[in-house]
Amino acid sequence: MTTLTAPPVRRRNARPVWMGQPSRASQSLKALVIALIVLVMLYPFVYVIAMSFASREAQASGSAFPTSYSLDAYRSIIGGGVVTRSLVVTALVTVVGTALSMLFTTTLAYGLTRTRRVPGSRTVLVLVLCTMLFGAGIIPNYLLVRSLGMLDSYWSLVVPGLISAFNMVVVRNFFMGLPEELLESARLDGASEWRIFLQIVLPLSKAVLAVIALFYAVGYWNSFFNAMIYLNDTAKWPIQVVLNQYVVQGTALSTLQAPDQPPPPGQTIQMAVIVVATIPILLVYPFAQRYFTKGVLTGAVKG
Amino acid sequence: MAVLERPGAAKAVPGRPGRDRAARRDRPTTSVWERVRRERWMYTFILPGLVFFLVFAYLPLLGNVVAFQDYSPYWGITGSTWVGLDNFAAMFGDPQFVRALTNTLIISFLQIVFAFPAPILLALLLNSLVSDRVKRVVQTIVYLPHFISWVIVIAIWQQVLGGAGPIADLFSTIGIHDVNVMADPDTFKALVTSQVIWKNVGWGTIIFFAAISAIPDELYEAAAVDGAGSWRRTWHVTLPGLVPVITLLLILTIGSVLTVGFEQLLLQQPAVGADAAQVLDTFVYFRGISGGDWGLSTAAGLFKGVIGTILVVAANRFAKRLGTEGLF
Numbered sequence: 286m287t288t289l290t291a292p293p294v295r296r297r298n299a300r301p302v303w304m305g306q307p308s309r310a311s312q313s314l315k316a317l318v319i320a321l322i323v324l325v326m327l328y329p330f331v332y333v334i335a336m337s338f339a340s341r342e343a344q345a346s347g348s349a350f351p352t353s354y355s356l357d358a359y360r361s362i363i364g365g366g367v368v369t370r371s372l373v374v375t376a377l378v379t380v381v382g383t384a385l386s387m388l389f390t391t392t393l394a395y396g397l398t399r400t401r402r403v404p405g406s407r408t409v410l411v412l413v414l415c416t417m418l419f420g421a422g423i424i425p426n427y428l429l430v431r432s433l434g435m436l437d438s439y440w441s442l443v444v445p446g447l448i449s450a451f452n453m454v455v456v457r458n459f460f461m462g463l464p465e466e467l468l469e470s471a472r473l474d475g476a477s478e479w480r481i482f483l484q485i486v487l488p489l490s491k492a493v494l495a496v497i498a499l500f501y502a503v504g505y506w507n508s509f510f511n512a513m514i515y516l517n518d519t520a521k522w523p524i525q526v527v528l529n530q531y532v533v534q535g536t537a538l539s540t541l542q543a544p545d546q547p548p549p550p551g552q553t554i555q556m557a558v559i560v561v562a563t564i565p566i567l568l569v570y571p572f573a574q575r576y577f578t579k580g581v582l583t584g585a586v587k588g
Numbered sequence: 589m590a591v592l593e594r595p596g597a598a599k600a601v602p603g604r605p606g607r608d609r610a611a612r613r614d615r616p617t618t619s620v621w622e623r624v625r626r627e628r629w630m631y632t633f634i635l636p637g638l639v640f641f642l643v644f645a646y647l648p649l650l651g652n653v654v655a656f657q658d659y660s661p662y663w664g665i666t667g668s669t670w671v672g673l674d675n676f677a678a679m680f681g682d683p684q685f686v687r688a689l690t691n692t693l694i695i696s697f698l699q700i701v702f703a704f705p706a707p708i709l710l711a712l713l714l715n716s717l718v719s720d721r722v723k724r725v726v727q728t729i730v731y732l733p734h735f736i737s738w739v740i741v742i743a744i745w746q747q748v749l750g751g752a753g754p755i756a757d758l759f760s761t762i763g764i765h766d767v768n769v770m771a772d773p774d775t776f777k778a779l780v781t782s783q784v785i786w787k788n789v790g791w792g793t794i795i796f797f798a799a800i801s802a803i804p805d806e807l808y809e810a811a812a813v814d815g816a817g818s819w820r821r822t823w824h825v826t827l828p829g830l831v832p833v834i835t836l837l838l839i840l841t842i843g844s845v846l847t848v849g850f851e852q853l854l855l856q857q858p859a860v861g862a863d864a865a866q867v868l869d870t871f872v873y874f875r876g877i878s879g880g881d882w883g884l885s886t887a888a889g890l891f892k893g894v895i896g897t898i899l900v901v902a903a904n905r906f907a908k909r910l911g912t913e914g915l916f
Contacts, residue, residue, distance in 0.1 A: 301805070301808075301809065303808070303809045303812035303813060304808075304812065304818075305812070305817075305818075307818070311818075315713065315716070315717070318713065319713070319717075319722075319726060322710075322726070322730065323726060323729055325786070326729050326730055326732065326733065326786070326790070327729060328748070329744045329745065329747075329748045330732075330744070332747070332748055332754065333744050333747055333748075336747070389636055389637055389640060390637075392633045392636060392637065393633065393634060393636070393637025393638075393640075395633050396630055396631070396632075396633030396634035396635075396637065397634065399627075399630065402623070402627060403623075403627045403630045403631075403634075404620050404623050404624050404627070405624075406630070406634055409634055409637075409638050412638075412641060412642075412646075413637070413641055416641060416645040416646075418843075418897060418900060419893055419896070419897045420645075420893065421645070421648030421649045421651060421652065421893070422648070422651075422652065422872070422886065422889030422890060422892070422893050423869065423872050423873055423876065423877070423885075423889055424651070424654060424872065424876045424877070424882060424885055424886040424889055425648035425649065425650075425651025425652055425654070425886065425889075426644075426648050426651075427876075427877055428648075428651045428654065428665070429643075429644070429647060429648045429651060444644070445644050447640055447644070448637055448640050448641070450641075453637070477629060478629040478630055478633070479629065479632075482633070503735050506737075507735075507736070507737030507739075507740075508737075509737055509738065509739050509851060510850070510851055510854070514873075514877055525737055525739045525740075526739075528739050528740065528743055529739045529743075529855060532743045532746070533739060533742055533743050533746065533855055533856075534858060552747070552752060555743070555747065556747060558743075559740060559743045559744060559747070562737075562739075562740055563736060563740055566735050566736060570732065570735060571728075574728055574731065577731065577794065
C-alpha cells in the first residue's frame with residue numbers, strides 16, 4: 286500500500302509555475318484593502334437593518350448597534366397606512382411593467398435578428414441604436430406624457446420606458462447566437478415565425494431572459510423620477526417617492542403609520558422604510574447574480 | 589442579396605411540400621415587395637417596438653421646438669408665439685444657469701478623475717487574487733449597491749453619515765460636534781463623487797474582468813520568463829490589454845460630461861442648497877416642471893443634449909484616429 290503513489294492532484298486554484306510566490310507583505314496589504322472595501326460596502330446595510338429592529342431603549346442609548354430588539358417599527362408601517370399602500374402600488378407596477386417590457390423587448394429583438402433578409406429591418410435597428418446616443422430631454426418627454434393623457438396614471442410609470450434599447454441589443458445578440466440550422470429546419474417543416482419564437486427561441490434563451498427581466502424589475506421597483514413628475518396624486522405614490530418624502534426630505538412621519546398605533550422613534554421607522562424598500566432586491570439578487578456577467582457582456586455596446 | 593446565400597436549401601429536401609416556395613427563394617431577381625410579402629410575419633414582431641421608439645424617442649425630439657417659443661401650456665405648441673433665440677439669450681444671461689453649468693462641469697471632472705479609474709483599480713486588485721472563492725464573494729458584495737435606487741442610497745448614507753448617525757456620534761465622542769457631511773455645501777462635490785464610486789465601482793468592474801480574461805496566459809508566462817515581477821506584468825501586459833475598453837468607456841464618459849447623476853443631485857439639493865448642488869438637469873427640472881418657465885428650461889435641455897451628442901461623435905472620431913476601434 287505504501288508504495289502506491291497518489292495520483293497527481295491538481296488543486297483548482299493552483300497557481301501556474303511562472304507566477305511565483307507572493308510576498309508576505311503584499312498578501313497582508315491586499316487582505317487589508319479588501320477587508321476595508323467589504324466593510325465600506327456592507328456596513329451601511331448592516332447598520333440600517335440592525336437599527337430598524339432597535340427597541341425604544343436601544344435607540345435612545347445611541348450605540349452603533351442595538352442591544353435589544355423589537356418589531357414596533359415594522360408593525361407601525363406595515364398594517365395599513367402610506368407605506369403599505371405604496372408597496373402594493375410598486376409591486377403591481379413592477380410585475381405588470383416587467384411582463385410588458387419583456388414581451389415588447391423580446392419580440393422586437395427577434396424581429397431584428399434577420400436584418401439581411403427582412404427589408405427595412407436594418408433601418409429600424411439603426412433607429413433604435415441611435416436612441417442610445419441622445420434623448421429628447423426632460424421637458425419634451427413631460428409634454429408628450431401629458432398630451433397622451435397619462436399624467437396621474439400608473440401607465441406613465443410603465444409605458445415611456447417599455448423597451449430599453451440596451452436590453453434589446455443584449456437579447457438580440459443572444460438570439461443571433463442560437464444555431465441557425467435549428468431555426469431553418471423548423472422553417473422547412475412549416476413552423477410559423479411566431480411558433481419558432483415561442484417554442485424554440487424563447488425556451489433556449491432562459492438565461493439571458495432571466496437577467497433582462499431582473500434589470501427591468503429592478504428598474505421598475507426603483508423608479509422614482511417618473512413617479513415624482515407624472516403623479517401629482519400622493520395616494521398613487523410608489524415606495525421610492527414615499528421614501529424620499531419621509532426619509533430623505535424628512536417630512537413629518539405621522540401619516541406613514543397605521544392609525545391607532547403608538548409611534549416608535551422616528552429614526553427607527555425611517556430605517557424600517559428603507560429596509561422594506563430594499564428587501565425585494567436583496568431577495569432576487571443572489572439568484573440572478575451568476576448570470577450578470579454573461580448578460581451584460583453579450584450586449585457589450587456594439588450592435 | 590442575402591437570399592443568394594442558400595442555394596442548396598431547396599435541393600437538399602426534394603419532395604418536401606415547401607419545395608416550391610423554397611425554390612422561388614433561389615431566384616436572384618426577387619423584388620423587394622416579394623421579400624416583404626414572404627417575411628410578412630416578421631413585421632408583426634418589429635411593428636410594436638418600432639411604434640414605441642417612434643412615439644417615445646423620436647416624437648419628443650419635435651417637442652424641443654418649445655425652446656424657440658414663449659410656450660404656455662394653455663395655448664400648447666401650436667398656439668404659442670415664436671421668439672427665436674430669445675430663450676437661449678436669456679439662458680446665458682442667467683446667473684443660475686451659469687452656476688448650474690459650472691457645477692456640472694466640476695462634478696464631471698471629479699468623476700472622470702476619481703470615479704472613472706476606480707473600477708479599473710478594483711478589477712486589477714481582484715484579478716490579482718488567487719482564490720476564486722474570495723474573488724466571487726467580494727464581487728457579490730461590491731455589485732450590490734448598483735441595484736439599489738438613488739433614493740435608497742441617499743437614505744442609507746443619511747442614516748450613517750447624517751447628523752444623527754454613528755459617524756457623527758463618533759466625532760462628538762472625540763470632541764468635534766455637529767458634523768453633518770450630508771448637508772455641507774463645501775464638501776458636497778466630494779460627497780457626490782464618493783457616492784458614485786460606492787454605488788457603481790463594483791458593477792463597473794464587470795467589463796474590465798471580461799477584458800482581462802481575454803488576455804492570453806502565454807503573454808503573462810512570456811513576461812514572467814523574461815523576468816517581469818507581478819507589478820511589471822500588470823503594467824506591461826494587463827493594462828495594455830485593457831486600453832481598448834478604457835478608450836471606449838472614456839468616449840461614453842466624455843459624451844455625458846453634461847449629465848451628472850440627475851436623481852442623486854435632485855434628491856440632495858434641498859439639504860445643501862442650489863449654489864452647490866444645482867446642475868443642468870436639476871436646473872431644467874426646477875425651472876420647467878416646478879417653475880413653469882417652459883421655454884427657457886427646454887432651451888437649457890436642448891443645449892445639453894446637442895453638446896452631448898456632438899461630444900460623443902467627436903470623441904469617437906478622435907478614438908478612431910488614435911487607432912482604437914471606437915464605439916460606432
